[in-house]
Amino acid sequence: MVASSGGIIATRCRLESVRTAIAREELQLQVAIIGLGYVGAVTAACLAKLGIDVVGVDTDRHKVDAIAAGRSPIAEPGLDELLAAAVASRRLTTGSLRDAVQRSDVIMIAVGTPSAPSGALDLSAVHRVADEIGASLPRDGRFRTIVVRSTVLPGSTDADVRPRLEAGSGMTAGIEFGLATNPEFLRESSSIRDFFEASRTVIGADDERSARMVSDVYAGVEAPIFVVPIRTSEMVKYTDNAFHAVKIAFANEIASFARANDVDGRDVMKVMMADDRLNISTAYLRPGYAFGGSCLPKDLRAITDCARKTDVDLPLLQAALASNVAHFERGVRLVEETGLRRVGLLGLSFKSSTDDLRESPAVALAERLLGKGYRLSIYDDDIHPDRLRGANRDFIEQHLPHLREVLSDSLRSTLAASEVIVLTKLWPAVAELPSMLRDDQVLIDLVGLPAGAEPPARYAGIGW
Ligand SMILES: NC(=O)c1ccc[n+]([C@@H]2O[C@H](COP(=O)([O-])OP(=O)(O)OC[C@H]3O[C@@H](n4cnc5c(N)ncnc54)[C@H](O)[C@@H]3O)[C@@H](O)[C@H]2O)c1
Numbered sequence: 001m002v003a004s005s006g007g008i009i010a011t012r013c014r015l016e017s018v019r020t021a022i023a024r025e026e027l028q029l030q031v032a033i034i035g036l037g038y039v040g041a042v043t044a045a046c047l048a049k050l051g052i053d054v055v056g057v058d059t060d061r062h063k064v065d066a067i068a069a070g071r072s073p074i075a076e077p078g079l080d081e082l083l084a085a086a087v088a089s090r091r092l093t094t095g096s097l098r099d100a101v102q103r104s105d106v107i108m109i110a111v112g113t114p115s116a117p118s119g120a121l122d123l124s125a126v127h128r129v130a131d132e133i134g135a136s137l138p139r140d141g142r143f144r145t146i147v148v149r150s151t152v153l154p155g156s157t158d159a160d161v162r163p164r165l166e167a168g169s170g171m172t173a174g175i176e177f178g179l180a181t182n183p184e185f186l187r188e189s190s191s192i193r194d195f196f197e198a199s200r201t202v203i204g205a206d207d208e209r210s211a212r213m214v215s216d217v218y219a220g221v222e223a224p225i226f227v228v229p230i231r232t233s234e235m236v237k238y239t240d241n242a243f244h245a246v247k248i249a250f251a252n253e254i255a256s257f258a259r260a261n262d263v264d265g266r267d268v269m270k271v272m273m274a275d276d277r278l279n280i281s282t283a284y285l286r287p288g289y290a291f292g293g294s295c296l297p298k299d300l301r302a303i304t305d306c307a308r309k310t311d312v313d314l315p316l317l318q319a320a321l322a323s324n325v326a327h328f329e330r331g332v333r334l335v336e337e338t339g340l341r342r343v344g345l346l347g348l349s350f351k352s353s354t355d356d357l358r359e360s361p362a363v364a365l366a367e368r369l370l371g372k373g374y375r376l377s378i379y380d381d382d383i384h385p386d387r388l389r390g391a392n393r394d395f396i397e398q399h400l401p402h403l404r405e406v407l408s409d410s411l412r413s414t415l416a417a418s419e420v421i422v423l424t425k426l427w428p429a430v431a432e433l434p435s436m437l438r439d440d441q442v443l444i445d446l447v448g449l450p451a452g453a454e455p456p457a458r459y460a461g462i463g464w
Pocket of ligand 1 (some may be wrong): 063110
């Protein structure tokens with residue numbers, strides 16, 4: 001199944017994938033895997049198990065000899081058995097890079113991309129392999145697709161792999177040969193299960209034919225396929241790993257703080273994880289503007305302050321506050337970069353359908369812009385100054401004492417008075433907003449227009 005995200009490419013591939021899966025026996029797709037380390041060896045064995053003919057290539061003689069003998073070059077549960085069966089059935093063979101490229105339809109690059117001493121990504125093995133593949137690609141009329149399976153930063157396939165393949169072969173990517181990415185998400189020690197029971201297969205491709213060929217390789221895996229632009233796929237891999245690292249660091253910081261307060265951190269995390277609506281869920285993972293409101297900033301400040309006093313180091317939680325400030329500043333910069341001075345702020349409370357203004361990033365943005373001499377008109381259907389009470393009223397009197405002078409009760413009049421429109425929250429009819437703008441107006445989107453709303457010509461999103 002091919003799912004979402006790649007628009008036309010994904011939808012068309014779906015049909016083709018099904019057709020090709022049916023015709024697999026006649027097609028006999030041949031896959032070359034360059035680099036037989038953890039990723040390459042597991043991919044080779046699993047693809048062979050799916051009935052694909054695989055040829056493996058590595059510069060390390062020991063690894064090649066082990067695989068050719070049907071033994072795993074690495075310690076990985078179940079891999080010995082899979083490799084033995086793959087070699088015995090002759091689905092998996094080994095050979096030279098040139099021979100593998102010439103024999104194959106899909107050529108996967110799975111060499112290492114370690115850290116350089118500076119922390120930078122060392123792409124030297126990818127460079128070498130891309131040069132060699134380029135020089136080995138024959139002009140025989142057969143369309144081959146080169147797939148970057150190694151983990152590389154967004155833009156690397158375009159900047160580092162594409163030109164080397166084109167220079168070596170004298171051919172053009174996307175026309176005479178295919179180019180795609182297919183990041184690997186396996187975890188060592190459960191990699192075979194991760195392959196066959198994948199949550200999703202990610203394919204990066206900027207042309208339909210390349211996407212289709214890689215989809216065909218995965219026709220035997222029951223997982224949705226996401227066909228996305230190459231850069232997106234490269235970024236997805238880093239996003240996954242960054243998220244996993246942040247989750248681990250978060251659990252460990254919470255447990256350290258808990259222990260210092262005579263609480264068992266394992267109990268805390270168990271109860272925390274039982275909330276699958278807000279905690280272990282997609283909630284709070286949609287990019288937008290800075291967080292605010294009466295709880296998140298206050299409670300983060302309290303826990304980090306308490307930790308400091310009790311000598312518990314919580315760099316991640318402290319960084320969450322700093323990160324939020326940095327993100328708030330990105331919003332300010334987006335307005336400044338327009339060079340325009342009349343700003344319409346759509347939304348003032350900290351989220352939709354509430355009039356809570358406490359620590360709302362939109363209030364801080366209004367305060368900053370007024371302080372810098374911008375002419376501001378604010379529209380927020382949830383805010384009625386006469387109805388603000390208690391701490392909410394105190395907060396706004398302290399931060400925006402002249403709220404009544406800048407608050408408008410009509411969306412149209414705010415739009416009419418503004419050169420730049422800053423969208424900070426959503427309301428039911430927000431999809432109509434772009435069509436209400438003049439050609440000369442700029443829309444700065446801090447929340448993400450709803451699906452179906454076409455952004456206007458002059459548009460800047462905060463993370464898109
Ligand atoms: N190990 C993992 O759990 C994992 C998971 C997902 C993604 N990745 C990514 O996949 C890529 C490969 O990782 P790995 O752990 O399999 O690396 P690895 O170091 O285990 O294997 C890389 C292999 O490439 C071979 N190689 C190097 N230069 C070559 C060349 N010119 N020609 C042929 N072979 C060559 C090496 O000899 C080695 O066997 C990396 O980008 C990594 O970040 C790794």
